[in-house]
Every structure is written in structure tokens, then in C-alpha cells.
Amino acid sequence: MVTATGRVALVTGASSGIGAATARLLAARGMRVVVNYLHSEAAAEEVVAGIGEAGGHALAVQADVRESAAVENLIEQVQAQWGGVDVLVHNALTPYAIKSFQDMTWKELGGKLDDEMRAAFTVTKAVLPTMTAQGWGRIIYIGTGLSRRPRAGMIALGTAKAALAQFARYLAQELGPWAITVNVVEPGPVEDTRIAGVLDDGIKRRQVAATPLGRLALAGDVAQAVAFYASEDNSFMTGTTAAVNGGMAMY
Template sequence: MTGATGRVALVTGASSGIGAATARLLASRGMRVVVNYLRSDKPAEEVVADIAAAGGRAMAVQADVREVAAVEGMVEQVRAAWGGVDVLVHNALIPYAVASFRDMTWEELGGKLNSEMHAAFAVTKAVLPSMTEQGWGRIVYLGTGLSRRPREGMIALGTAKAALEQFARYLAQELGPQGITVNVVAPGPVEDTRMAADVLDDALRQRQVAATPLGRLARPADVAQAVAFYATEDNAFMTGTTAAVDGGMSMY
């Protein structure tokens, strides 16, 4: 991995699942990693301890990414310790309702859309000044295959993440001249995550596996590998793209 040493990476929602796997991987490649969490302080500190034990550098910082003041405070805390954020991995999963459109209220659908975009807006605004100043930055948003492949009950999440994907493309166009890339990693179902627990019973899980050419569901480490590529100098010429990490499921 070229040029990663010393870069500062902020990973939101990094106390478990994809976020934790990404934090560990980026740290193993020489980045100083900010492990953001909302309530899971002990798991976040465990991620930091794992990184330290492996010879890396990390800090855990609590912040609700839906709150502008909290996000600004987090970024200022990082700046005081390590300087500006070079890499943003926005992974935090904003709560959402699992329901059909018929049974859904506007508060559930509109609230998810608002919270999803407000969080992405807030964290991006907060890290952008230092990236712009140095003429280099990497922004990676976690999306979902559900934004393009509808599944029963997932209209709130799929619609909100579709909005996030288009937001990323507009940012990629605007920020490219400043040396900042913006990309999306869109997993299919991922083992050992809260989203999978929400939607996959045993029967549906087996159907998903059967429909996947590679014959299994994604693991957090699979998603982290794609994020890590986008987060470094290895990705010199890809921006405005969405990587489907789904074992080939999106071909159909």
C-alpha cells in the first residue's frame, strides 16, 4: 500500500461490523484511525486496543453524526491531536423502519431520508476544509445494493441510500479538481451486521446465498477491502463510482 503512512482516516460507526473491519484494515496499512461511535463505547475501545496491539494508532471519539455541533466537535478533537482528516469513510448506519410502503408513515420515510443526508452532509462539510487546503482527500460512503435492487420492506433504506449515491456523484464532479475522490461501496447482505439481522431470516439467507455466484454472503472484511482501495493513493483515477461488493448478485 503506497503512501498511506501517517494519513488520518475518520471512520464513522466503527465500533462493529464493516466500520470496525475498515478501521482495523486502514490502521494495518499505516493510517491513524479515528473510531467514531454513538453509544458503543466499550466495543469502540476494543477496536482501538486491537489496533494498538497490532502496532497501529487509533483513537475512539463519540459523536452523533446527525448532529452538526457533535460532528464539528469530533473533527476539532481530531485536528488538535493529529491534524486534519485526510480520509472520510462514512459508514454509520442511521436507524430506519422495515415496512411496506402501504404501512409506512411519512415520518418514517422522510425521517430516514433527512437523517441519512443530514449526516452525510455534516461529516463531509466538517472534513472538507483540510482536504481542500492540501489538495488531496478520499471520501467513501457506504451504500447498499438495495438502492438499485428493491427488496420487500426496505423502501426507506433503499431510497435514502439511492439519494446518497447521487449526492456522491455530484460531489465527485465538484471536488475532483481539488484532488479529492468521492466513491460509494455498496454491499449486498453482509454477515454479522445489524442490517443483516434486521432482514435475513434463515430461509431468506439461504435464498441469498443460492442467488450469489460466489456462493456465500459478504463478510465485513470483504467490504473493508473495497473501502481501503478507494481510501488510498492506490485509487488515483476512480471517482463518482459505486462498487458492488455482493459476490456477483448484482449481475442479475
């Protein structure tokens, strides 16, 4: 078994927000990090450059993780550079509608469910051969507290992420014999992400007031939970969910 310094971590959707913070932290802890992005090449390269300046190792690779051919190409690039993927952090967020169920079409709800599960299925399938062959792996999915606590207009995202969480539990049960752990990190509202931009100041103030720790999460707070699940220290936690919400919801 190699040390954390030899591990290769793939972080999907890593050009900004939680993904970028996670990529930086894993690199700081000695992993070689694949910074996956869909459109934001400049932002992804900026993350890679920052990791390099800090003494770490990173590689930016474009891929739509919903597409099997694109993911296969991504894995081929990683294998050519560093070998297989030891740690998967699936963070990429596919688009979704923010509206009530009564105003929503099946294409909007069903499309989000399909995108969410297709991406998780595709990228997980691609990394498993290395993990099962070596008898070690870490898989972490980024969920959302909305999968447990509904909020107006968020039925598409909340429902899709609830499906992802159950998918993770089934994988944890199946992959345990290979010493592959599968866990979910469920943030509450996060200050420096795209979704934060659609919330008005009144909603944010109410969210802070409902949080015992007195502030909303930062991307770095979420990255810390991900980094634990990705580490050698996490040898006996699988099928679990970490709620990173400052106590806004306790379960």
C-alpha cells in the first residue's frame, strides 16, 4: 500500500467553489490531483497553477462527466500521466430548475435525476477497475442538505441528491470487501458557490440566524470533511453522511 503522497485524486467540477477548495486541500496533503472541469478552462488552470506554486502536483482535464466517452478519455489521460485513480471526489453539479413542482415539467425534474445519476454512474464505473485491483479506494459524493430538508423551489436538486445518497449506500455495501469506502458529504448553504448567488440577503440572514455556529459554511469547511473521508485515517467509515451545516440541521 502506497502512502497518501502516492495517491491520485480525481475531483470533478474542480474549477471553482467546493471542488477547487477540495483540490487545493488534497494537494496540500500530498495527493496528486486531477482538476476536472467542463467549460472553465482558465479557472481550472488557475487552480492547477496555484497548487503547483504551493509545491503540489495537479493536472487539469476537461470532460463532461455525464458522457462515457469523455470520461474514458479523461481516465486515459490520467493513466498516461500518473496511473489509475485512487480517490474519487464527485462534486460536479449539473444544471437544474429552481421552481415549484406545480410549475415544473417532467423534463426538468426527470432530466435532473438522469443527469445526476448518469454522471455518478459513469465516473464511478471508470475509476473502479484500479480501486478493486489494488484493494483500496475512496469515493466521496457531494450531496446537499436539501435532500433531507426541503426548501421552496429546490425539488429537482433535492430529489436528485437524495437518489445519489442512496446510490452511495448501495455502493458502500457492495465495495466494502475491496476496502473501498463510499461516503457522502452534505453541505448546508455554502457562502462562496454558484447557488449562493441566487439567494437574496434576507434568506441568507435567516439561514445564519438558524445556524448555531453563527455563519454559513465556506467551501473550505466542506473540503475538510471531504479530505478526512479521502484519507488513510478513514479506514472504517463507509455508507455514512457528513452534514457540514454548522448545526442548522442535526441528524
